Amino acid sequence: MTLAVSPQARDALEAWLAQLSAVRGAAAATIRAYRADVVDFIAFMAVHRGGTEGLGPLMQVDVRDMRAWMAHARGQGASGRSLARKLSAVKSFYRWLAEREGVEATAVLSARAPRFDRKLPRPLSEEAARAMIDRVELQSETGWIAARDAAVVTLLYGCGLRISEALGLAGRDLPMGDSLRIRGKGGKERVVPVLPAARQAVERYLALCPFPVETDAPIFRGVRGGALNARVVQKVTEAARMQLGLPATATPHAMRHSFATHLLAAGGDLRAIQELLGHGSLSTTQAYTSVDGVHLMRVYEATHPKAR
The missing domain is CATH 1.10.443.10 (Intergrase catalytic core)
Known part of the structure; x- marks a missing residue:
C-alpha cells in the first residue's frame, strides 16, 4: 500500500504540532514521534477510503475504519504498547480537529488501545x-x-x-x-x-x-x-x-x-x-x-x- 498525505491534511497536522510546541511546551522528541504516528494514520485513511484528498477522509472516520487501521498497524509489526502510543497521538490530534474544524471525533476518541503488560522498573539493590x-x-x-x-x-x-x-x-x-x-x-x-x-x-x-x-x-x-x-x-x-x-x-x-x-x-x-x-x-x-x-x-x- 502506497501511503501519501494531502497538503491540506499535512497543513492541519503541522498547525496542531505547532500548538503543542508553543502552548504546551512539548519536547522536540515528542513532536517527532507524534508527527510520525499521525502521518501514518492520515495516509492510511486516505488510501483506505479510496484515495480522497484534503481533510475528507479524516472527517468520515468510523469505528470500522479505526479497526482497519489498528489491524494494519499490528500487521506492520506494531506491539500493543506501540499501538497504544500511536492511538494516543491520533486522539490528541482529533481533539484539536474537533475544536478547530468541527470534525466528528467520536469514533476515534472511543477507540480502545489493546491491553499490554507494562514493563516494571528493574532497580538495583x-x-x-x-x-x-x-x-x-x-x-x-x-x-x-x-x-x-x-x-x-x-x-x-x-x-x-x-x-x-x-x-x-x-x-x-x-x-x-x-x-x-x-x-x-x-x-x-x-x-x-x-x-x-x-x-x-x-x-x-x-x-x-x-x-x-x-x-x-x-x-x-x-x-x-x-x-x-x-x-x-x-x-x-x-x-x-x-x-x-x-x-x-x-x-x-x-x-x-x-x-x-x-x-x-x-x-x-x-x-x-x-x-x-x-x-x-x-x-x-x-x-x-x-x-x-x-x-x-x-x-x-x-x-x-x-x-x-
Whole structure:
C-alpha cells in the first residue's frame, strides 16, 4: 500500500504540532514521534477510503475504519504498547480537529488501545547502586574523566535525574546548593534536593575538569570539550555492570529507578516521589508499588487499624 498525505491534511497536522510546541511546551522528541504516528494514520485513511484528498477522509472516520487501521498497524509489526502510543497521538490530534474544524471525533476518541503488560522498573539493590558508582569511576585512567563519570551516575541515583537532565546541567546551575531546579520532559520544571555526596562528586569533577565553567555551556564535557554524549555514560555503566556481574538491566536509567524504589522502601510518600521524578501522572510512579510490594504489605500490616 502506497501511503501519501494531502497538503491540506499535512497543513492541519503541522498547525496542531505547532500548538503543542508553543502552548504546551512539548519536547522536540515528542513532536517527532507524534508527527510520525499521525502521518501514518492520515495516509492510511486516505488510501483506505479510496484515495480522497484534503481533510475528507479524516472527517468520515468510523469505528470500522479505526479497526482497519489498528489491524494494519499490528500487521506492520506494531506491539500493543506501540499501538497504544500511536492511538494516543491520533486522539490528541482529533481533539484539536474537533475544536478547530468541527470534525466528528467520536469514533476515534472511543477507540480502545489493546491491553499490554507494562514493563516494571528493574532497580538495583542499595549495595549494587553504590558498587556501580564506585566501579564507574575505575573505567578511566584519566582523573577528570573518571570523576566526571562518577559525578553523572551519582546524580542519577542521588537526585533521580534522567540522563538527559543530568547532561543538560549548565554553568548557570552552579554553585550547586541543597537543591536543583530541573527542566524535564515537556519543559516541566521541578526542584530536587541534592545530597551532599552528589554535590561533592560534582565539585570534585569540576576541580579536575580542564575546561572552564561557562554560564551557557554544559557542566559535563566530552574529551574534546563539547557536551558529553549520553552514549558515553551508557558504555561506561555497561562495562561496570559486566565487571560487577549485574544484569543487562543495570543501565543509567536503572539508577533513577533505584532512587525511587529505595525512597519508597524507606517510607517515602508516593506523591512526593512523583514530584521528585517529574512524572506527569501518578499512575507512572505507581509502577514502583509493584516493584516493592513486599515492603508495602509490611507498612500496611504495621499501620492499618484493621490489620493489627
